[in-house]
Amino acid sequence: EAQVTQNPRYLITVTGKKLTVTCSQNMNHEYMSWYRQDPGLGLRQIYYSMNVEVTDKGDVPEGYKVSRKEKRNFPLILESPSPNQTSLYFCASRATGGDTQYFGPGTRLTVL
Amino acid sequence: EDKVVQSPLSLVVHEGDTVTLNCSYEVTNFRSLLWYKQEKKAPTFLFMLTSSGIEKKSGRLSSILDKKELSSILNITATQTGDSAIYLCAVANAGGTSYGKLTFGQGTILTVHP
Numbered sequence: 470e471a472q473v474t475q476n477p478r479y480l481i482t483v484t485g486k487k488l489t490v491t492c493s494q495n496m497n498h499e500y501m502s503w504y505r506q507d508p509g510l511g512l513r514q515i516y517y518s519m520n521v522e523v524t525d526k527g528d529v530p531e532g533y534k535v536s537r538k539e540k541r542n543f544p545l546i547l548e549s550p551s552p553n554q555t556s557l558y559f560c561a562s563r564a565t566g567g568d569t570q571y572f573g574p575g576t577r578l579t580v581l
Numbered sequence: 582e583d584k585v586v587q588s589p590l591s592l593v594v595h596e597g598d599t600v601t602l603n604c605s606y607e608v609t610n611f612r613s614l615l616w617y618k619q620e621k622k623a624p625t626f627l628f629m630l631t632s633s634g635i636e637k638k639s640g641r642l643s644s645i646l647d648k649k650e651l652s653s654i655l656n657i658t659a660t661q662t663g664d665s666a667i668y669l670c671a672v673a674n675a676g677g678t679s680y681g682k683l684t685f686g687q688g689t690i691l692t693v694h695p
Contacts, residue, residue, distance in 0.1 A: 500681070502683065504685075509687060510687060511587075511669060511685040511686055511687040511688045512624070512669060512671070512685040512688075513685065514682065514683050514684070514685075517681050517682065517683070519681055525681060525682070527682060527683070528582075528583075528682075528684060559623055559624070568615075568626065568629040569626040570615075570626060570683075571626075572623035572624050572625075573623060574622060574623055575622065575623055
């Protein structure tokens with residue numbers, strides 16, 4: 470089944486403790502992206518990647534890192550999480566030139 | 582800075598009504614405008630509109646892009662309770678053959694009562 474998976478789905482952590490949210494897709498898509506969703510603000514793009522080893526900042530990259538060493542994986546790294554990074558995170562992927570962006574199920578992160 | 586604004590923020594209608602959702606944008610390098618529907622989970626793609634495809638239709642849903650007014654509308658006719666969702670508008674900004682950076686609006690929460 471074609472899908473985007475994220476892990477974990479829920480995470481409660483404390484300020485300053487490094488964490489990684491994984492994202493994996495099985496559709497051989499070149500493009501992958503991370504978003505955060507907060508009430509009243511809609512979805513905001515954090516980082517995106519047009520292909521392996523190619524990443525670019527979205528609108529809200531501060532406090533986040535990404536890497537794209539393999540086509541299927543695009544992990545989101547929070548080196549020192551803070552409470553303002555409490556949010557719902559979505560990973561998505563799309564084929565180059567394609568219209569449809571497929572979203573993962575979301576990761577709800579709480580930073581205390 | 583790219584900006585996308587949706588209106589209204591929230592809308593309550595009864596089954597059978599027709600609704601129009603609005604999206605306006607300011608983007609430095611417009612490539613395309615996308616509509617998504619989000620129920621209690623991840624967004625699902627509805628339409629993509631570009632300079633060469635300014636009108637799309639699928640069943641009771643249709644969308645038009647007005648490049649002159651820098652806006653788009655999403656119409657839903659004969660609404661059903663299953664149309665209740667958050668509708669998200671996004672604008673893609675990139676050069677080349679494919680879009681990279683995507684800016685979303687705040688979303689419109691549509692509630693359809695039986």
